[in-house]
Amino acid sequence: MPTPLFVFGAFWKNRPLFMRAGPMTQTLLSLSNLTKQFGGKTVLDSLDLDIYDGEFITLLGPSGCGKTTLLRLIAGFEQPDCGAISLSGVDLTGTPPEGRPLNTVFQHYALFPHMSVFDNVAYGLKMEKRPADEIRDRVGEALAMVQLQDYARRKPQQLSGGQQQRVAIARAVVKRPRLLLLDEPLSALDYKLRRTMQIELKRLQRELGITFVFVTHDQEEALSMSDRVVVLKDGVVQQLGTPREVYERPANLFTARFVGETNFFPGTVDAINGGEIIVDVFGLKRTLRKPGFELHPGQTVHVLLRPEDIRVLEPSDEQGLAGRIVERNYKGSTLDSVIHLDDGTEVLASEFFDEDDPAFDYRLGEPVRVSWVDGWEWLLPEESTVANIGSLADDV
């Protein structure tokens, strides 16, 4: 006979969506079991994903991971081999692109070369057969939003890359879609313009309240812009979470390697004491928090440390591991260094300049000791696919 508390607990765990706390938990677009093959090669493998209303979600992965295919399936340019796409509960799977209440910003903008900026932006409204004065007002509004109201009569070829990009965005949002799909829209812009457009896009998304599905292979872009990040590899979701979760608590070695830079230290579990474990890293015994996965003494694990988690100590220090500086890169706000430990393991370290020592620097070959702040490490179990990591680094 289950106790009332147990019954309530079971119910609470499976409570319906509307009883769950937190903003943006209403599903707008639901993808279930999506599978797509091209010439026998599986590009998407029974993918499930719920996209919430009003969020900025990024599909992140190396080229060929299926992110663009996923976007094209949502837009309706491709049909899935199996699975379903539904928008607010309405099945969209067989609907042609023109019947879907969502719009796309294309990688190379896809502006109509024979039309003026005005006619490009007005195209979608003309398709809806809106009255001429409404079209004029809404196009003017959309162009003002991207600060291009003075360029309405130009042809796309007379605009710079960044301006063309903004026309493409205005054209896509003028129809007030429920969902905006963006296929690597910033990849053709130079670094500075890309930074500006990232901020611009975030602002637009907040002001319009439209759900953005953003595709990129640039992890920095993904982290800085998104509410949630979907890390994809070989058509399978590797991790789904907030940028912080993906960066600080990667679900597997692929995510850890793809998102940001990571030091992988091999560790061996010595002992487990309740919530703590003792791990041997290069002969160094460290007491760490017990991770979420099953462990037994003698097991090998990966100890993951981001370069900014590394502490570089004086060679006279008793703590840490001995090594030598083999490279130093001045990055403006940080000093990034590469350290070779005595056994040859390469360690990346990134240190901020502070007010005590603004001129601090390393000599090449300088002996140092390497340590890290307890609790900043992240543990992952040994994977059978570790061999893949080497080849993966080339994609990043």
Add this chain to the structure above:
Amino acid sequence: MIRWLPRAWLMLIYGLLYVPIAVLVVFSFNDSRSGYTWGGLSLRWYETLFNNHAMVEAMWNSLWLALSAATVSTLIGGLTALALHRYRFRGKRVLNGMLFVVMMSPEIVLAISLLALFLLVGIQLGYVSLLLAHVTFCLPFVVITVMARLSGFDESLPEAARDLGASDFTMTRTVLIPVIMPALLAGWLLGFTLSLDDVVVSTFVSGPTYEILPLRIYSMVRVGLKPEVNALGTLLLVFSLVMLSLSQWILTRSKQ
């Protein structure tokens, strides 16, 4: 050392190309009956030309034929190019190759086979047979011109149009055709010129009811070079220059 040599060589080449044309133009205004002596400025050969009813009729026939052949082959050729570009189907490569066969095969072979076909099917030699023949040899040129434009075509343009709510047909009408319009016009002009000056195929498939200009000129010069041919040549030259400038104007305008 001899810096004038390349320049002289260039002038020789251009001289060879343009002197005969210049002579033709100059002698069309010659008052003398002889083709070798200058007898003063006159427009009499133009007058003779326009008083020659058979000649004027042949000119109109030729223009009408070129116009209709170019239009029909642009319609068929444009659609063929679109189909070859957009769809994957069995025998696509063969079909594509067959266009080149028509283009490369000697005109005389095409002429004889078309004549045999028309006689077999029972098509009377005249406007219809000429039109069918001209469309046949213009078609590959139109298809290849349009396909060249389509190969540089941004595939996301049709998708963008569909994404913004256009049906496949509306997209074709408002995006695809306007974008390939310069190629369609270029193909049309090419067809027009090819049809206008064709002699070999036309000789075989034309009938007594429908005489066209190249054949008329040919039969005229067989009995001796008449000065009004110079006038006709000059008119044709001016006409093709106008057409050429027109096509260039359209192309540069569409690039803006």
